[in-house]
Amino acid sequence: MPRQIDFYFDFSSPYGYFASTRIDALGQRHGITVRWRPILLGAIFKVSGVVPIALVPLKSEYFHRDIARFARLLDLPLKMPAQFPFGTVTACRAFYLIQRQDPVAAVRLAKAIFHAAFAEGRDICPVEHIGEIAEAAGFDGDAVMAGIQDLEVKNILKTAVDEAIARGVFGSPYVFVDDEPFWGVDRLDQVEEWLTRGGW
Numbered sequence: 001m002p003r004q005i006d007f008y009f010d011f012s013s014p015y016g017y018f019a020s021t022r023i024d025a026l027g028q029r030h031g032i033t034v035r036w037r038p039i040l041l042g043a044i045f046k047v048s049g050v051v052p053i054a055l056v057p058l059k060s061e062y063f064h065r066d067i068a069r070f071a072r073l074l075d076l077p078l079k080m081p082a083q084f085p086f087g088t089v090t091a092c093r094a095f096y097l098i099q100r101q102d103p104v105a106a107v108r109l110a111k112a113i114f115h116a117a118f119a120e121g122r123d124i125c126p127v128e129h130i131g132e133i134a135e136a137a138g139f140d141g142d143a144v145m146a147g148i149q150d151l152e153v154k155n156i157l158k159t160a161v162d163e164a165i166a167r168g169v170f171g172s173p174y175v176f177v178d179d180e181p182f183w184g185v186d187r188l189d190q191v192e193e194w195l196t197r198g199g200w
Contacts, residue, residue: 005032005176018071021074038160090148094144096160131144
Protein backbone atom coordinates (compact mmCIF):
# COMPACT_ATOMS: atom_id res chain seq x y z
CA MET A 1 0.00 0.00 0.00
CA PRO A 2 1.45 3.41 -0.98
CA ARG A 3 2.30 5.63 1.96
CA GLN A 4 1.58 9.06 0.53
CA ILE A 5 0.90 11.18 -2.51
CA ASP A 6 3.16 14.17 -3.15
CA PHE A 7 1.38 16.92 -5.07
CA TYR A 8 3.80 19.43 -6.62
CA PHE A 9 2.33 22.53 -8.25
CA ASP A 10 2.93 26.17 -9.08
CA PHE A 11 0.24 28.72 -8.20
CA SER A 12 0.61 30.17 -11.71
CA SER A 13 -0.48 26.90 -13.31
CA PRO A 14 -4.16 26.61 -14.31
CA TYR A 15 -3.60 22.87 -14.60
CA GLY A 16 -2.36 22.95 -11.01
CA TYR A 17 -5.59 24.75 -10.13
CA PHE A 18 -7.65 22.04 -11.79
CA ALA A 19 -5.71 19.30 -9.99
CA SER A 20 -6.08 21.08 -6.65
CA THR A 21 -9.84 20.56 -6.81
CA ARG A 22 -9.48 16.76 -7.25
CA ILE A 23 -6.33 15.56 -5.54
CA ASP A 24 -7.54 15.37 -1.93
CA ALA A 25 -10.67 13.43 -2.82
CA LEU A 26 -8.50 11.02 -4.81
CA GLY A 27 -6.28 10.44 -1.80
CA GLN A 28 -9.26 10.01 0.52
CA ARG A 29 -10.78 7.36 -1.72
CA HIS A 30 -7.66 5.28 -1.17
CA GLY A 31 -6.96 6.23 2.43
CA ILE A 32 -3.71 7.98 1.51
CA THR A 33 -2.40 11.31 2.75
CA VAL A 34 -1.73 13.98 0.13
CA ARG A 35 1.25 16.24 0.79
CA TRP A 36 0.86 19.60 -0.96
CA ARG A 37 4.17 21.00 -2.24
CA PRO A 38 4.04 24.40 -3.99
CA ILE A 39 7.11 25.14 -6.09
CA LEU A 40 8.48 27.77 -8.45
CA LEU A 41 8.34 26.70 -12.08
CA GLY A 42 10.51 29.66 -13.04
CA ALA A 43 13.43 28.17 -11.13
CA ILE A 44 12.75 24.73 -12.61
CA PHE A 45 12.51 26.11 -16.16
CA LYS A 46 16.01 27.56 -15.75
CA VAL A 47 17.24 24.01 -15.21
CA SER A 48 15.17 22.36 -17.93
CA GLY A 49 15.54 25.16 -20.47
CA VAL A 50 11.78 25.38 -20.99
CA VAL A 51 9.83 28.53 -21.89
CA PRO A 52 6.34 28.95 -20.34
CA ILE A 53 3.82 27.54 -22.79
CA ALA A 54 1.78 30.75 -22.78
CA LEU A 55 4.77 32.52 -24.36
CA VAL A 56 5.37 29.97 -27.14
CA PRO A 57 3.83 30.69 -30.56
CA LEU A 58 1.26 28.10 -31.72
CA LYS A 59 1.36 26.31 -28.37
CA SER A 60 -0.01 29.41 -26.64
CA GLU A 61 -3.20 29.41 -28.73
CA TYR A 62 -3.78 25.74 -27.96
CA PHE A 63 -3.03 26.27 -24.26
CA HIS A 64 -5.74 28.92 -23.86
CA ARG A 65 -8.26 26.78 -25.72
CA ASP A 66 -7.34 23.70 -23.68
CA ILE A 67 -7.63 25.29 -20.25
CA ALA A 68 -11.03 26.76 -21.13
CA ARG A 69 -12.19 23.34 -22.33
CA PHE A 70 -10.77 21.65 -19.21
CA ALA A 71 -12.57 24.12 -16.94
CA ARG A 72 -15.85 23.35 -18.69
CA LEU A 73 -15.21 19.62 -18.37
CA LEU A 74 -14.67 19.91 -14.61
CA ASP A 75 -17.41 22.54 -14.24
CA LEU A 76 -14.97 24.97 -12.65
CA PRO A 77 -14.93 28.76 -12.95
CA LEU A 78 -12.03 30.13 -14.97
CA LYS A 79 -10.99 33.75 -15.32
CA MET A 80 -7.38 34.26 -16.31
CA PRO A 81 -5.48 37.08 -14.60
CA ALA A 82 -4.57 40.03 -16.81
CA GLN A 83 -0.89 39.31 -16.19
CA PHE A 84 0.03 35.76 -17.18
CA PRO A 85 2.33 34.06 -16.49
CA PHE A 86 2.98 35.61 -13.09
CA GLY A 87 5.33 35.19 -10.15
CA THR A 88 4.30 33.07 -7.18
CA VAL A 89 7.08 33.50 -4.62
CA THR A 90 4.78 35.37 -2.23
CA ALA A 91 1.99 32.80 -2.50
CA CYS A 92 4.39 29.90 -1.93
CA ARG A 93 5.94 31.53 1.10
CA ALA A 94 2.50 32.17 2.58
CA PHE A 95 1.68 28.49 2.18
CA TYR A 96 4.85 27.29 3.89
CA LEU A 97 4.41 29.86 6.64
CA ILE A 98 1.06 28.33 7.55
CA GLN A 99 2.16 24.76 6.91
CA ARG A 100 4.80 24.98 9.63
CA GLN A 101 1.99 25.03 12.19
CA ASP A 102 -0.99 23.48 10.43
CA PRO A 103 -0.70 21.53 7.14
CA VAL A 104 -4.48 21.24 6.81
CA ALA A 105 -4.92 24.99 7.15
CA ALA A 106 -2.17 25.54 4.59
CA VAL A 107 -4.14 23.53 2.05
CA ARG A 108 -7.17 25.72 2.75
CA LEU A 109 -5.05 28.78 2.04
CA ALA A 110 -3.66 27.22 -1.14
CA LYS A 111 -7.17 26.57 -2.44
CA ALA A 112 -8.15 30.16 -1.65
CA ILE A 113 -5.11 31.46 -3.54
CA PHE A 114 -5.84 29.26 -6.56
CA HIS A 115 -9.47 30.39 -6.53
CA ALA A 116 -8.47 34.04 -6.38
CA ALA A 117 -6.03 33.64 -9.27
CA PHE A 118 -8.04 31.49 -11.66
CA ALA A 119 -11.70 31.70 -10.63
CA GLU A 120 -11.60 35.46 -9.98
CA GLY A 121 -8.67 36.52 -12.17
CA ARG A 122 -6.98 38.38 -9.32
CA ASP A 123 -3.34 39.43 -9.17
CA ILE A 124 -1.78 37.27 -6.43
CA CYS A 125 1.74 38.66 -6.74
CA PRO A 126 1.67 41.60 -4.29
CA VAL A 127 2.12 40.79 -0.62
CA GLU A 128 -0.92 42.85 0.30
CA HIS A 129 -3.11 40.83 -2.06
CA ILE A 130 -1.99 37.59 -0.43
CA GLY A 131 -2.78 39.21 2.92
CA GLU A 132 -6.30 40.01 1.72
CA ILE A 133 -6.83 36.48 0.40
CA ALA A 134 -5.54 35.02 3.66
CA GLU A 135 -7.77 37.29 5.72
CA ALA A 136 -10.84 36.30 3.70
CA ALA A 137 -9.92 32.63 4.22
CA GLY A 138 -9.88 33.03 7.99
CA PHE A 139 -6.22 33.80 8.65
CA ASP A 140 -4.56 36.84 10.19
CA GLY A 141 -3.69 38.74 7.04
CA ASP A 142 -1.20 41.05 8.71
CA ALA A 143 0.60 38.11 10.32
CA VAL A 144 0.78 36.34 6.96
CA MET A 145 2.22 39.42 5.24
CA ALA A 146 4.83 39.78 7.97
CA GLY A 147 5.67 36.08 8.05
CA ILE A 148 6.30 35.95 4.31
CA GLN A 149 9.52 37.89 4.96
CA ASP A 150 10.77 35.40 7.56
CA LEU A 151 14.15 33.95 6.58
CA GLU A 152 13.15 30.44 7.68
CA VAL A 153 10.09 30.56 5.43
CA LYS A 154 12.23 31.70 2.51
CA ASN A 155 14.60 28.80 3.14
CA ILE A 156 11.73 26.29 3.35
CA LEU A 157 10.59 27.34 -0.12
CA LYS A 158 14.11 27.17 -1.53
CA THR A 159 14.54 23.68 -0.08
CA ALA A 160 11.19 22.60 -1.54
CA VAL A 161 12.22 23.76 -5.01
CA ASP A 162 15.63 22.10 -4.73
CA GLU A 163 14.03 18.84 -3.61
CA ALA A 164 11.56 18.98 -6.49
CA ILE A 165 14.35 19.41 -9.01
CA ALA A 166 16.28 16.55 -7.41
CA ARG A 167 13.21 14.34 -7.84
CA GLY A 168 12.88 15.27 -11.51
CA VAL A 169 9.84 17.53 -11.23
CA PHE A 170 9.57 19.66 -14.39
CA GLY A 171 5.95 20.81 -14.57
CA SER A 172 2.71 21.49 -12.73
CA PRO A 173 0.92 19.52 -11.51
CA TYR A 174 3.41 16.74 -10.85
CA VAL A 175 2.30 13.87 -8.63
CA PHE A 176 4.26 11.10 -6.98
CA VAL A 177 2.64 7.98 -5.59
CA ASP A 178 5.57 7.13 -3.35
CA ASP A 179 8.31 7.21 -6.03
CA GLU A 180 6.15 6.74 -9.14
CA PRO A 181 5.83 10.06 -11.04
CA PHE A 182 2.83 11.35 -12.99
CA TRP A 183 2.89 14.69 -14.83
CA GLY A 184 -0.24 16.63 -15.68
CA VAL A 185 -3.80 16.93 -14.45
CA ASP A 186 -4.85 14.53 -17.20
CA ARG A 187 -2.74 11.85 -15.48
CA LEU A 188 -4.86 11.88 -12.33
CA ASP A 189 -7.00 9.14 -13.83
CA GLN A 190 -3.83 7.06 -14.19
CA VAL A 191 -2.95 7.86 -10.57
CA GLU A 192 -6.38 6.56 -9.58
CA GLU A 193 -5.88 3.38 -11.60
CA TRP A 194 -2.35 2.92 -10.22
CA LEU A 195 -3.71 3.09 -6.69
CA THR A 196 -6.61 0.77 -7.51
CA ARG A 197 -4.40 -1.88 -9.11
CA GLY A 198 -1.39 -1.41 -6.89
CA GLY A 199 0.69 -0.44 -9.90
CA TRP A 200 1.42 -2.27 -13.15
